[in-house]
Amino acid sequence: MTTGTTAIVNYLTSVPAWYLATCEGDQPHVRPFSFAAEEGERIWFATATTKDVYRELEANPKFELTAWKPGCGWIILRGRADLDDRASAAVREEAWRHLESLGESYDGPDDARLTLFSMTGAEAWLCDIDGTWAPIAL
Numbered sequence: 001m002t003t004g005t006t007a008i009v010n011y012l013t014s015v016p017a018w019y020l021a022t023c024e025g026d027q028p029h030v031r032p033f034s035f036a037a038e039e040g041e042r043i044w045f046a047t048a049t050t051k052d053v054y055r056e057l058e059a060n061p062k063f064e065l066t067a068w069k070p071g072c073g074w075i076i077l078r079g080r081a082d083l084d085d086r087a088s089a090a091v092r093e094e095a096w097r098h099l100e101s102l103g104e105s106y107d108g109p110d111d112a113r114l115t116l117f118s119m120t121g122a123e124a125w126l127c128d129i130d131g132t133w134a135p136i137a138l
Helices: 004-012 052-059 089-101
Strands: 018-024 027-033 036-039 042-048 062-068 074-082 114-127 133-135
Touching (some): 004 036, 036 089, 089 114
Antiparallel strands (some): 018 062, 042 114, 062 074
16 A cells, blocks of 8 residues: 555555544544545545534644554554535435444434545655555655
């Protein structure tokens, strides 16, 4: 895996959860995420406008995520959240179904609380225990 948003989404969706970090003031916050989709050369993530993570991204859009897949190294992706929810109806439906399967509750894919965000200024690496950080071209 060395190129593109498709490779990143394939990696993220192949593990049960990955971890997204934000910051509030000088305090980092890390939480598990598990929805990622690719559309229009963007990676889309889902959350709720009522969650702390959304409020933190509004105040400081910088975030970083990481995931580890045994035998495949770990991935690091960093950039700035683009909170302009322009995801298609199909991606919203996919996100809604995914979050509902985790026990979250929304009034359908068009619930105003459900929001999708993408990122700008993305940088990504595939890392290995030997210390290598192989850039993933985006």
